[in-house]
Amino acid sequence: MQDFLLTEEDRAFRSEVRAFLQRELAPRAADIEDRQDWNAVKHVVRALGEAGYLRLMFADLYRGSLKKPGLTHATILSEEASTINYAFETTIATALSCAYPLHRHASARLRDAYLEPILDGRAIGAICVTEPGTGSDSADMQTRVEFDARTNEWVINGFKRYISNASVADVYIVYGVTPRDDGAKPRVTAVAVPKDVPGISFPRNYSFMGRRGCIVGEVKFDDCRVSADHLLGDEGDGFAIMRGMFNFERAILGGSGLGVARSAFEIARQHAQSRRTFGQFLGCKQLIWDKIAQMSWRIDAAELITYRATKMYDAGADGKALMKEAAMAKLVATETANFCVNEAVQILGGDGLTKEYGRTEQLYRDARALTIVGGTSEMVKYLIASRDLPELKINL
Incomplete structure (x- = not known):
């Protein structure tokens, strides 16, 4: 490294x-x-x-x-x-x-x-964006966040799913649309909702093939009310707030992908140098060399792209100025993680499929979520292309 x-x-x-x-x-x-x-x-x-x-x-x-x-x-x-x-x-x-x-x-x-x-580590937080009919197309959210001037409260009605830390989080950042009096397209508004407020419920948690121990589930809001000061920014600022949050999240996911990829690579590297087959170490085989080399260069490329994005952020870039680089970090690192775990399982053969012979099968299951959460690989490619084709309005 x-x-x-x-x-x-x-x-x-x-x-x-x-x-x-x-x-x-x-x-x-x-x-x-x-x-x-x-x-x-x-x-x-x-x-x-x-x-x-x-x-x-x-x-x-x-x-x-x-x-x-x-x-x-x-x-x-x-x-x-x-x-x-x-x-x-x-x-x-x-x-x-x-x-x-x-x-x-x-x-x-x-x-x-x-x-x-x-x-301080005393509480857990969650963010609520995804809905049954809405993933990356956040502008089409059905959850409503409306202001009740009589009581000076924000009223939330809607249903969110695939929410990490659902039911165990202490506070939820909820994104929903706020209708406009002039009939124009509703704007996205963000509010903070504590777990114990009336009207919030958690219909179920999901069982996933990987990431065991991470709680992911559904959050429902039925006339859920929070005081006016629970608004984040101003009414209608939710999309801009969300974009900054996604830049942060996608760079962090670059780190997640790197960690999974490195773990798989190290397992494969050690196995290639210790497993003997046909009278020599497995790593002496040309086809295994190719797998190791491809894992290695992809990890280095993912590292450079990921930490470029983080260094840009730390130097003051954010919003649209960081969108492409954060998307690239997420795309390259998470695709690299999936490539590396797949090759690691192949290099280990049967040992790579069992719990009895190490963590490779766990990494294989865990990695699959990486190219979906935080914006699918397909979605972040659109974000990258939108910066490279600025004169076109891409219809996703």
């Missing part, structure tokens, strides 16, 4: 957080995977909060040793956690995706009530 874009301080931070996760997460990874032990997840989240690692994105709230903490360091944390257990990393990445708009767009009272507990 060359990590040309990382500084010595960044590399020292990687070593520090790797040792921390080996101490706190690695001993609990089997419980998270095999028993879906939420208490194990909460223990590590709390430990991360107490150590200050959940504040990396928020320089004004950070209290650690880094001179300029930022998205680069949050992505390093994501990468190192995903190397051990991607399901756990999904939990903290989602919580930080909730913290991001709270930090940027919430009132001081909301930040005290909801942001600080998340950053």
Whole structure:
């Protein structure tokens, strides 16, 4: 690993957080995977909060040793956690995706009530975007967020699905449309909704092929009311808030993909150098050389593209200025993760399909979600192309 874009301080931070996760997460990874032990997840989240690692994105709230903490360091944390257990990393990445708009767009009272507990590891956050008929086409959401002037409250009605941390989160950032009096197209509005408010419910959680231990489910809102100060930004700012959140999330997913890819590569590399077949080590076979080489260069390319995006963000780029680079980080790293786990299983043969011979089958199941969550590979390709074809309005 060359990590040309990382500084010595960044590399020292990687070593520090790797040792921390080996101490706190690695001993609990089997419980998270095999028993879906939420208490194990909460223990590590709390430990991360107490150590200050959940504040990396928020320089004004950070209290650690880094001179300029930022998205680069949050992505390093994501990468190192995903190397051990991607399901756990999904939990903290989602919580930080909730913290991001709270930090940027919430009132001081909301930040005290909801942001600080998340950053301390005492609470979990969630974001509510996806609906039964709406995924990446967020402008077509059916959830309604409307203001009741009589009671000075926002009223939420709708149904969200595939929500990470559903039912276990303490606060939900909910995106919905607000109708306009002039009959124009409704605008997207974002509000913070605590878990104990009347009208919020959690119909079911899903069972996935991978990411065991990460709780994902449905959230329903029936005349759910929150006071006016639970609005994020201004009415109709939701789409811009969401775009900034997605830039953050996609860069973090670049780290997730890198962590899964590196873990698979290391397993394959070790096996190729220790397994003997036809009188020589498996790694001496030309076809295996090809697999190892392709895994290696793809990981390096994904690393460079991912940390380019994080360094750009830390230098001040965001919104449309970062959309293409964040999308590229997400696309390349997550596709690389899927390539690497597939090749690792092939190199290990039957051992790669069993729980008895290591983690490869778990990585194979976990990786498949990466090219779907946070915007499918197809969707982020559209985002990339929209920057390269600025004079065309692409009809998705």
